[in-house]
Amino acid sequence: MTDEPAPQSSPAPHRFERGTDGPKVIVVGVDGSDSSLRAAAYAAGLARRQRALLAVVYVQPVLAAGAALGAPVADTTEAIAESLIAEIRDAAERVKDIFDVRWEFHTFRGDPYNGLVAAADELTADAVVVGASEQAGHRIVGSVAVRLVKAGRWPVTVVP
Template identity: 90%
Template sequence: MTEQQAHRFERGTDGPKVIVAGVDGSDSSLRAAAYAAGLARRQGALLAIVYVQPVLAGGAALGAPVADTTEEIAQDLAAQIRESMERIKGIFDIRWEFHTFRGDPYNGLVKAADDLTADAVVVGASEQAGHRFVGSVAVRLVKAGRWPVTVVP
């Protein structure tokens, strides 16, 4: 084996090293983050919690402070996650990071998973009825076939 082959990254060959959990503040996304935290703890993996701040062109065109609102949501989610992690400190040892990206949820999670060299992605099931027909972010991630995707109800 050459030195280049020895250092080549392979997903999923020795258990996950990085697990991405997508959060948006919904109950299902917070359950997904909790599930991903359990996986990360058991596997000794890094838990990368990702919030994708939506870019709402229509709201921006009407003068609505969209960026400020999504930034507040990101800060609130980060505070909730920090508080949750503080409560389990000393009981469970979980390495975690919080990341935020701007864009649509699907492309933001794909970018996050790629940038963080994720071995797995965990998301909550969509809580919007229309997604049964159009397709949710979770379904699109599964169809991408780039990582194992766990969808938490």
């Protein structure tokens, strides 16, 4: 017998794997509603505790009917996005001495569900946080939150 160590195989190339060391990227959907802003605050706390990147996502709706009628849809949604960025920056500035959160703001176009799915895929999200729908009709048809949960691709937290 020899005292030589057994040859070791080279380590496997690093692959993305969900759920191994806690979330590294948390996606939160915001649209300016009270529930989405509560979801952003909740997600910021998660990101701080996990030292994760908080990806704040606004999905700009594509309103083909409004655009066909000459409504300035793009300008309106851009203004909403700019307002959300300003509000998030102000909130981050107010709490920077208490805790610091790494965050990015992203906009995607489309319907809210498909926009959040695209964002979570593109940003390699480990978790998705959304606010509960404030529309009564979503109890029948299904909200974005319910659709994200049913997709089963990420842990989804729904904030009331």
